[in-house]
Amino acid sequence: MELDFGKLDGLVAAVIQDHRTGRVLMVGFMNEEAFARTVETGFATFFSRTRNKLWMKGETSGHRLVVREIATDCDHDTVLVKVEALGPGVCHEGYASCFFRRLEGGAWVTSEDRVYDPESVYTK
Amino acid sequence: MELDFGKLDGLVAAVIQDHRTGRVLMVGFMNEEAFARTVETGFATFFSRTRNKLWMKGETSGHRLVVREIATDCDHDTVLVKVEALGPGVCHEGYASCFFRRLEGGAWVTSEDRVYDPESVYTK
Numbered sequence: 736m737e738l739d740f741g742k743l744d745g746l747v748a749a750v751i752q753d754h755r756t757g758r759v760l761m762v763g764f765m766n767e768e769a770f771a772r773t774v775e776t777g778f779a780t781f782f783s784r785t786r787n788k789l790w791m792k793g794e795t796s797g798h799r800l801v802v803r804e805i806a807t808d809c810d811h812d813t814v815l816v817k818v819e820a821l822g823p824g825v826c827h828e829g830y831a832s833c834f835f836r837r838l839e840g841g842a843w844v845t846s847e848d849r850v851y852d853p854e855s856v857y858t859k
Numbered sequence: 860m861e862l863d864f865g866k867l868d869g870l871v872a873a874v875i876q877d878h879r880t881g882r883v884l885m886v887g888f889m890n891e892e893a894f895a896r897t898v899e900t901g902f903a904t905f906f907s908r909t910r911n912k913l914w915m916k917g918e919t920s921g922h923r924l925v926v927r928e929i930a931t932d933c934d935h936d937t938v939l940v941k942v943e944a945l946g947p948g949v950c951h952e953g954y955a956s957c958f959f960r961r962l963e964g965g966a967w968v969t970s971e972d973r974v975y976d977p978e979s980v981y982t983k
Binding site for chain 1: 866867872874876880881882883885886898908928929930931932933934935937939950951952954957958959960961962965967970
């Protein structure tokens with residue numbers, strides 16, 4: 736039984752969840768090669784739609800995502816990857832999770848503090 | 860600050876997470892109207908890519924998803940919706956979560972039991 740890469744132009748959505756806390760850390764997209772690399776290497780690897788290439792999360796920051804479990808849904812067009820996140824945060828803006836904004840009274844509000852300084856990681 | 864519906868042909872991915880247990884229950888897609896309905900009604904509503912129309916989760920089964928919190932990610936192209944799931948399961952195949960298959964030794968293996976009989980719900 737294979738994943739269905741046909742519904743989304745060769746991609747599946749990949750939900751990344753902290754394997755201990757259950758927090759959803761980010762959502763990326765994987766093509767068939769990115770998924771195979773994720774399984775083979777044990778580090779979450781995505782396909783960047785904007786840069787049109789594979790990227791292993793953490794290749795710049797060191798904040799890699801160690802795969803603990805992979806599940807797929809009933810349609811086989813999405814994967815749920817439970818990970819151990821290396822480093823203080825997953826988001827390139829310095830937050831623990833990319834989902835740091837909540838909808839409150841019709842506006843998106845930053846609902847937590849940064850856990851690291853992104854400039855110290857991404858601009859070397 | 861608006862959501863970015865431009866990267867995915869007018870859609871954003873919507874991760875549905877149980878607000879108490881943290882379990883990821885399903886992933887759907889929302890267009891702008893589905894997102895607005897979700898916010899306005901308090902019930903998770905999606906855009907079906909295969910049927911090309913809006914659908915409120917639970918409109919057939921009664922297994923609605925009551926919105927408890929909505930977050931978005933750094934790129935504003937994905938939403939995370941924490942819900943209270945009405946009914947025994949979210950998956951139309953009878954499972955609590957659509958993510959009932961895990962990768963084990965290179966194969967997708969059903970890793971839990973059904974929580975309801977889908978035929979009793981969907982074929983009336």
